Amino acid sequence: MDSITILLKCAIASGTSILFAAVAEVITERSGVLNLGLEGIMLVGAFSGFLVAHQTGSLALAVVAAFLFGAVFGLIHALLTVIMRANQVVSGLSITILGGAVASFFGKSLVGQTAVSFTNFKIPYFSEIPIIGAFFDQNGLVYLSYLFVILAAVFLFKTKYGLYLKVIGESPETADSMGLSVVKYRLFATIIGSGFAAVGGAYLSLADTPSWMDHMTGGRGWIAIAIVIFAAWNPVYAAFGAYLFGGLVALQFRLQAFGYDVNIYFLKMLPYIITLLTLTIFSSKKFRKIYGPIASLGIPYDRESK
Template sequence: MDAMWFSVAMTIVAASTPLLLAALGELVVEKAGVLNLGLEGMMLVGAVTGFAVTFATGAALVGIVAAMLAAVAASMIFAFLTLTLASNQVATGLALTIFGVGISSMIGEGFVGKTIPVLGPVFPEALAGHPFLRLLFGHSPLVYVSLVMTAVVAWFLTRSRAGLILRAVGENDASAHSIGYSVIGVRYAAVAFGGAMAGLAGCFYSMVQTPMWAEELTAGRGWIALALVVFSAWKPWRLLLGAYLFGTVMTLELQAKAAGVGIFAPEFLAALPYLATILVLALISSRRSVGAAAPACLGRPFKPAT
């Protein structure tokens, strides 16, 4: 119960943050009725852009903004195909991931083997002297962004007029259209937001977690974020819980192995975070909102009947 546990807690925060960032974006996208399976691809585009621009300019903030813009650009390809041309969202999303894997390794080819200074704590060192204070104030800015964004998304969806419109578009696109809302416009905005958040998640890996670029740096985390959205029943606070639960089990699994606890199959320990997250979130969502969780128009292309 000392410095070690605070250090473990720091690791948990770092493991959970990018999942939360990416999943928050996807949650808003899905609430608008769009299923974007290209999360992993957009994260990779964000990761490589954030790293490359920070490497070139030396300014982390410029890198982060560039990462978001690049991921938004990638998401706009998806939006154009699925919203304007009404293509199949599942197939297009998968294509976006394949595209992201390919283009990120192409852009990143010259950056393999390079490194940048880690994007460190946002608050001054003096505030983070004691391990407990460090747990509160010793994180990279993206950690605080992820927490603030959880509150913002929760407020937006349930308390704001714009959020109500977005949900209407996701629940019943025809009705929203008939009372004069631009279904396609709202969905474009949601997909762009999802892209920006995926970009942030991506550059968390390439600038905070491991300040480097290597092919497929995110190693499948985008798929986990996608699953978290579903298992959180499209509720932002539950998503926060799910992401931190996943991060905690993932970290404790490694701690247990390092401490020599759990001699049984390492493969089982490795699967534990997935099992625990599925179990807990499935239990929560089965007890309360039965079946009503998924946006009714999720994944359905919208063609105005005019």
């Protein structure tokens, strides 16, 4: 394999956890709900996935458990913000604090333990193609993430329900007068989104660095939220954004491995600097005309106040 293919392969592998979270957040935000709890929810997913893998030895059960635990935290956020119309920023931050603490509290005995983890399997013939082959020499969870991106894109852009979800995000009043249940769609989008974000967390503890550590997400949840913006709420662009960041992480290790004298602290802050710079470019008026934000994002819907 040539070095570009290797780099791409590593970029995909280390970008997948952010991919799950970012694409999940695209679905949630499209409904008009901002979920700033991603970082905490990913930690819950990383912890619960690892716990179940450690106890049962089943990776499938581990991923399902991560999804369910994440969905429970999504349910809390949805109940607070959609039903009880609480402030979405405060609720999201509370979820991040609670999720991180729950994972750290119950995960204490798991530190240093081992569990089954995902291993790579090559897809015959496809993995031999130069460059593109990088996509086909990955583990099962990465293949699942491809499916997730495709399903999310098809749901949003090709189905009736996806269209309804977008209408709710852009104009809940219109959706309401069409007879759509704003509450149901927002609950659905928040719960499902949180479930998949948690799978992104589980990817870290089951595939990326198979182990459980406190705060092992290291800010990936926040990067995912930023990616959603410059991906213009499009799941496919969000996936590319995630791979870009995966590439940065992969590059860090490459450069060090090749003995380049690059300051590790500089490399560590690079993803955040690049996120900031990318957001700067995408916030400019020129881009804003093309990529408008979701109109009702962050605003609770109250039928009577209209």
